[in-house]
Amino acid sequence: MGSHGHAQPDHDHGGHGHGGHGHGGHGQEAPKKGVTVRVVARPQSLAQQSFLPAVIEGLGITMRHFFRNTFRREYTVTVQYPEQKAPYPERFRGLHRLMTREDGSVRCVACMLCPTVCPAHCITIVPEETGDNSTEKRPRLFEIDELRCVVCGLCAEACPCDAIRMDTGVHMPPVYERGDAVLGKEDLLRQTARSSAHQGHAAVRDRVVATGGKPDGGHGGH
Numbered sequence: 001m002g003s004h005g006h007a008q009p010d011h012d013h014g015g016h017g018h019g020g021h022g023h024g025g026h027g028q029e030a031p032k033k034g035v036t037v038r039v040v041a042r043p044q045s046l047a048q049q050s051f052l053p054a055v056i057e058g059l060g061i062t063m064r065h066f067f068r069n070t071f072r073r074e075y076t077v078t079v080q081y082p083e084q085k086a087p088y089p090e091r092f093r094g095l096h097r098l099m100t101r102e103d104g105s106v107r108c109v110a111c112m113l114c115p116t117v118c119p120a121h122c123i124t125i126v127p128e129e130t131g132d133n134s135t136e137k138r139p140r141l142f143e144i145d146e147l148r149c150v151v152c153g154l155c156a157e158a159c160p161c162d163a164i165r166m167d168t169g170v171h172m173p174p175v176y177e178r179g180d181a182v183l184g185k186e187d188l189l190r191q192t193a194r195s196s197a198h199q200g201h202a203a204v205r206d207r208v209v210a211t212g213g214k215p216d217g218g219h220g221g222h
């Protein structure tokens with residue numbers, strides 16, 4: 001059963017007598033196993049057989065869109081970059097930046113969590129001692145190869161002291177040499193100075209403003 005070509009309506013297998021399969025119909029076949037086969041007649045007229053009316057109709061639609069987009073920008077979604085910019089989603093991850101403390105020193109304590117978690121192995125840190133027991137270490141060298149970075153955001157997630165962020169709202173600028181895509185500590189600190197993003201969570205900022213900048217047990221132990 002089932003090997004008699006059910007999709008061929010011209011075959012009359014009515015003599016098989018297998019109830020419910022109804023092979024005898026020309027044109028319309030009875031539903032089989034929940035599937036209805038609809039036979040579409042071949043185009044009869046010469047115009048239909050040449051497909052010219054359909055082609056002309058299609059060209060007409062194309063030309064209508066072309067002229068409306070050219071003169072009235074009716075359907076176009078083109079953004080005139082860089083004069084115009086498409087709005088980024090709230091969770092857009094921009095270029096990295098290294099955060100600083102109030103005294104201007106880098107917040108990073110060279111704990112090595114971010115290079116450990118980085119799936120692209122694009123963070124290089126060489127630590128050095130600070131001579132201060134409260135922080136112990138800081139990065140002597142901190143580099144990120146932005147060409148290898150897959151913008152996953154894990155480094156920012158892993159950082160225990162909010163030292164690295166991806167909220168600059170900007171992309172990595174184009175470079176001519178691969179080496180220029182490796183951002184050093186100073187480059188990443190400069191991004192913080194340039195950043196248009198707010199530093200600190202809005203709720204924390206509001207609390208700092210409300211307490212006049214006095215520590216209230218919140219984030220920022222380093």
Ligand code: SF4
Pocket residue numbers: 114117118119120121122123144148149150151152153154155156
């Ligand atoms: S965003 Fe992901 S890939 Fe890029 S540096 Fe951070 S952890 Fe590595």
Ligand code: SF4
Pocket residue numbers: 107108109110111112113114115125155158159160161162163164
């Ligand atoms: S996780 Fe944060 S503190 Fe640790 S090395 Fe990375 S940036 Fe520095």
